[in-house]
């Protein structure tokens with residue numbers, strides 16, 4: 001396969017999705033005289049697709065890249081949509097661009113070897129897509145997560161839905177923001193665990209964020225109780241609870257002010273007025289986030 005290609009092996013993990021790894025890649029590309037006709041192939045999970053896209057879009061003002069996602073998360077979400085980026089000071093995707101790959105090749109056969117923790121992580125974004133797009137789809141989510149031989153249609157549904165939204169709002173100024181449901185609290189939570197050097201998967205953070213943000217929607221009387229409990233139970237069917245210490249809670253409440261959706265120092269987030277009915281640009285308070293975290297802790 002591609003005998004003349006230069007292979008760059010990147011150390012695994014969210015903690016390496018940073019400037020220092022990018023610098024190493026740029027140095028290697030420079031050393032090997034990669035030019036503007038070179039093609040960067042991002043072969044791996046969401047970390048590789050996000051960081052590879054970022055590296056390619058900066059190198060010599062941009063070289064083409066393609067994504068070959070190998071995790072469920074990257075097939076159903078990260079590799080598509082043109083958001084590239086890296087973490088900075090442990091803040092999620094703090095530096096980045098909108099930049100689209102030339103091609104995306106998806107083959108669910110890669111999922112055969114994916115550890116269950118990572119598989120579960122990708123399932124969170126598939127659940128999110130069902131939840132914000134269509135009450136019927138959400139109600140038809142299976143009791144158990146489908147195996148890699150039965151996941152193809154769920155990946156296709158996610159991609160179709162995401163493409164439809166991104167096409168209308170590439171730069172995330174309007175409708176596309178709905179895809180961030182669960183991510184305001186989710187990203188702050190993921191950063192909090194990253195800071196403690198105990199990373200949790202992106203999907204687990206988003207699943208927790210979705211329960212908390214649905215709780216806030218319910219508390220604000222936007223989301224009917226019966227729908228809130230349906231959402232919470234469905235998500236908890238797949239995802240184990242995370243133990244949130246007071247230290248983690250404090251860190252979440254600090255990190256949340258770095259969210260990219262915020263405006264004028266106010267925390268802005270996507271809430272729900274029903275299943276399949278996301279509402280963008282909702283202002284929430286630190287107190288509401290704390291209450292949601294306390295509810296989650298039970």
Ligand SMILES: NC(=O)c1ccc[n+]([C@@H]2O[C@H](COP(=O)([O-])OP(=O)(O)OC[C@H]3O[C@@H](n4cnc5c(N)ncnc54)[C@H](O)[C@@H]3O)[C@@H](O)[C@H]2O)c1
Nearest residue numbers: 012045046047048070071073074077078083110113114202
């Ligand atoms: N740009 C976007 O729109 C977008 C959307 C969702 C998530 N993301 C980002 O994606 C990242 C998470 O992606 P992820 O969940 O793919 O994690 P990941 O890229 O860290 O991959 C998870 C693990 O699986 C391993 N792996 C990858 N493919 C494998 C395979 N086929 N078999 C066995 N092991 C394999 C990797 O080496 C890694 O250890 C986060 O940084 C998140 O912010 C971005």
Ligand SMILES: [Zn+2]
Nearest residue numbers: 125183202206
């Ligand atoms: Zn996500």
